[in-house]
Amino acid sequence: MIFKILVIVLLLAIVIHFSLKFIKHKSLYPFMPFKYNFRRRRVTFAKTLKLLDERKAKMIVETGTSREGLKNTKGDGGATIVFGKWAQQNNAKMHSVDISEDSVKGAQDEINVQGLNQTVTVHLNDSLEFLKNFEDTVDFLYLDSYDYSKTDTDIQIKSQEHHLKEFKLIENKLHDNSVVLIDDCGLPGGGKGKTVVEYMLKKDWKVLIDAYQILLVKN
Numbered sequence: 001m002i003f004k005i006l007v008i009v010l011l012l013a014i015v016i017h018f019s020l021k022f023i024k025h026k027s028l029y030p031f032m033p034f035k036y037n038f039r040r041r042r043v044t045f046a047k048t049l050k051l052l053d054e055r056k057a058k059m060i061v062e063t064g065t066s067r068e069g070l071k072n073t074k075g076d077g078g079a080t081i082v083f084g085k086w087a088q089q090n091n092a093k094m095h096s097v098d099i100s101e102d103s104v105k106g107a108q109d110e111i112n113v114q115g116l117n118q119t120v121t122v123h124l125n126d127s128l129e130f131l132k133n134f135e136d137t138v139d140f141l142y143l144d145s146y147d148y149s150k151t152d153t154d155i156q157i158k159s160q161e162h163h164l165k166e167f168k169l170i171e172n173k174l175h176d177n178s179v180v181l182i183d184d185c186g187l188p189g190g191g192k193g194k195t196v197v198e199y200m201l202k203k204d205w206k207v208l209i210d211a212y213q214i215l216l217v218k219n
């Protein structure tokens with residue numbers, strides 16, 4: 001009898017464990033294969049992809065590239081590949097810039113695997129230098145460079161200031177239909193977006209989604 005009860009409890013525990021795993025798995029299926037878990041970015045990535053469709057975006061710029069390709073979609077996002085794939089399917093172009101040689105190599109390896117070479121260009125450069133010289137109009141800007149810290153307030157402020165500088169350098173290339181997404185915002189100290197969002201709200205931008213990432217469009 002006791003043995004039977006133990007077996008039932010064990011089976012129940014296994015069912016609950018896998019059900020919870022399934023519920024927590026946030027995929028972008030069918031756009032991306034089900035196995036990739038975008039976790040806290042799923043809602044904002046999905047909405048952004050919808051906006052890019054509706055607004056027929058042609059030029060995407062990302063600061064901070066997918067250094068692990070699609071190996072760490074839960075942690076980093078994998079945006080270079082996600083939005084690069086969207087760009088390829090929609091006859092758009094994407095530029096991603098990163099200051100680290102290793103990050104550029106990591107992203108480039110996955111771009112090669114996914115066959116996105118004609119669509120996505122990864123630049124080895126400081127984002128500020130890159131944005132200063134960028135000449136095209138930008139339909140979608142994704143800010144995700146200078147790594148944030150949950151505990152070090154000095155790094156927090158430097159990261160926030162860096163993202164504000166990035167925005168100011170490309171601001172005049174954005175237009176009324178542009179979309180801006182800022183990563184790693186729902187963190188202690190306000191995240192990467194704190195200072196740049198404050199600045200944008202004083203201009204003609206409004207927040208569409210305020211979650212782990214902040215998604216903005218023009219008023």
Ligand SMILES: C[S@@+](CC[C@H](N)C(=O)[O-])C[C@H]1O[C@@H](n2cnc3c(N)ncnc32)[C@H](O)[C@@H]1O
Pocket residue numbers: 062063064065066067068076077078079080097098099100103125126127128144145146147
């Ligand atoms: C969190 S990762 C980017 C993740 C990527 N956007 C994704 O979705 O997978 C941050 C990247 O920003 C880069 N980075 C840090 N400071 C930078 C700077 N000043 N200019 C350009 N890239 C920078 C780092 O080398 C790192 O690869």
